[in-house]
Amino acid sequence: MSKPTPISGFPEWLPAQRMIEQYVLDRIRNTFELYGFAPVETRAVEPLDQLLRKGETSKEVYVVRRLHAEEGDATDASLGLHFDMTVPFARYVLENAGKLQFPFRRYQIQKAWRGERPQEGRYREFLQADIDIVDRDTLAPHYEAELPLVVGDAFAALPIPPVRIQVNNRKICEGYYLGLGLTDPAAALRAVDKLDKIGPDKVVDLLVETAGASSAQAKACLALAEISTPDASFVDAVRALGVRHDLLDEGLAELAAVVETAASHTPGLCVADLRIARGLDYYTGTVYETQLRGYERFGSICSGGRYDNLVSAGATTFPGVGISIGVSRLLGLLFGANELSISRSVPTCVVVALADERHRPAANRIADALRRRGIPTEVSPTAAKYGKQIRYAERRGIPYVWFPGADGAADEVKDIRSGEQQSAVADGWVPPPADLKPTVT
Template sequence: MPISGFPEWLPPQRIIEQRFLDKIRSTFELYGYAPLETRAVEPLDILLSKGETSKEVYLLHRLQEDENAKREDQLGLHFDLTVPFARYVVENNGKLQFPFKRYQIQKVWRGERPQEGRYREFLQADIDVINRDTLPFHFDTEMPLVIGDVFRSLPIPEAVILVNNRKVCEGFYRGLGLADTAQVLRVVDKLDKIGPEKVAAALVETAGATDAQAAACLALAEISATDGSFVDRVRALGVTDPLLDEGLNELLQVVETANEHNPGLVRAELKIARGLDYYTGTVYETQLKGYERFGSITSGGRYDNLASAGNTRFPGVGISIGVSRLLGLLFGQDALTVSRSVPTCVVVAVPSDDKRAECDRIASALRRRGIPAEVAPTAAKFGKQIQFADRRGIPYVWFPGEPDTVKDIRSGEQIEADADSWQPPAADLHPDVSAR
């Protein structure tokens, strides 16, 4: 029986997922990110110390576990890959070369309400850069470039990366005279969910804002631009603060670098805050054109205080692709297709049962040369063996004989072939994933 929020893809969907992961992995490695995998569980205290996540954490315990077990001994499944990564860096900092660039592609678990594109168990693909003491800002500008290259390699609609900087928001709120900037950020982050009127009311009620201050916060959140014009629009609001200046300069660098690399890739969106408390500077979210109503498919940001060991800090910046989220949305709209439902490129037909060993040798010769091959399951009539291949989208059927021949069952063309030299077109070697 299916369990809500725990997706299980069909084989053709899984092939699509694997092709996406191949593209993601290869792009990450082109930028110098090294692979890493961390454990699935973390001590509960670590998971609960990084923001408003307590309702989402899945606890792990034995069926017969002592009900009075101390909280510090409890384990939970990780809800993202950044918190485990920060813990890993602290524990292994003596063995790592800094700045440390890594990617992780792993499952994570969140106890939230399942809906289209949102799951309780899902796959994320993260990149992060972390350093000792200080992290050069140019790594913040690199994140959108990597993600932009990933998306350009995939058969998906155009994506726009929305960027902001928490220093802009916090400096602006400080300049307004609002002391509890963290609460203001949390409220403004709900703008798309509850609307400006409720945000304004919540700012007055929970953050001590006056109506004028709440209106100014909303005016900042309305600013959006694909170029550096957002700076003048913020200045026009008449608020000054050193942290605001620092944030505007950083955000401008991100926008200008991305525009040079890939015009239209990023948009400064000053309502973006991100819900997790550990972000301290640049923040990212991504919208897929035509799927904006479903929210962000990648997100991340700068965190200066997430990891430390003694007096040594390990600031970092990272971004995460919600792989299951992205695929779930595209599968839901039937937006992707794959050329076949199995990896097999060629089926070796079996003329009779006593010829199976010979057919196995042919398949082995093809496999040694990197051609995915399987032998037909039975020595049925050739017409039925061709149907076996056709139903699975397998393009070629090999017929042993004197000489051997191979047939492209799509065109009907049949040619003489040798298992030690025949090569299918590169496009046929593996299943092809495309937009529908």
């Protein structure tokens, strides 16, 4: 078989990287559960009409079909792989509304697929960790202030650079644009959302072209986007622009509560940044983007926002707020910069040595006794000379080699890093806590 060609955008981590990923997921999951979020998992596919009506471009959605589907059979062709967790979660809530208790707090850690151009930290198959809070008919705004706290605590539990969560409120932008006299605030939002990608001059042109703005109105939109403060002083800065609208007032109050709540929980966690818009059409209130300090050039690693109109059944609506951690994106950036390492490339803590193959059953019994007490253990693959068995452990970073006693002598365990060797019994010996599991730094 010829050497396979890698497929770009579909990461496959090495074992040490995969263990780091599991470590990260465990701590994220633990934080989510500390805040009372319950786990769910949804199917990988959704109807295409549902995927395409939420503001996502059709070019990024992968279609699912059988290789030998009969001609004219459109059953599979109407399905696509989900590109995020929000759309499938909305459908899940609608289907299970009679079985759920509201407000419903859920977390979801799954793969998603998006057919965009692969680049550093951006993939076509990627892992996300999402939380959402959904209620029936109304959702209190204090939940919008809670989500940054959860994310801040999740990141603080990881050995990664600090993060900064940029927050805005779509009501501020839409109310401001309406106060300026623009009749298509959604088009203005989409234009301003491209500010970092195309620059202010081209955004002005885009506002004039797509949102019907005059040159003066376009420049006023940019003036709003330039406001960024680490506290609630953004309210005065917006007021100073002289634009008035009830929706603007509502958004300012909601965003001030988010920033002040975050500041009391973790000073410096959030900053009000009024250029943050989020491109998806379903956001209606607070929106979030998260920068990893030192990696700002790569964009957001954690995003989301408030949505009021994504889920409805007749006259009943299910407004929600959610945020998504791009786990693959985060790890890809840190792996690429060699910022994460692990103390050993296997979970094993102890290798039980073999004097010869006749003693393998006895070695297996020792390994079983250690495993029963939660100590990851393997038996040496061969009964080579002890020096080779020790080197087998050294190459994998395994800290201990266990030598079964011969002719009634006591067993001994050796710390191969220090050379220290001591008598031990499999039913009682325990390694130092730092050696039990691989350590991520």
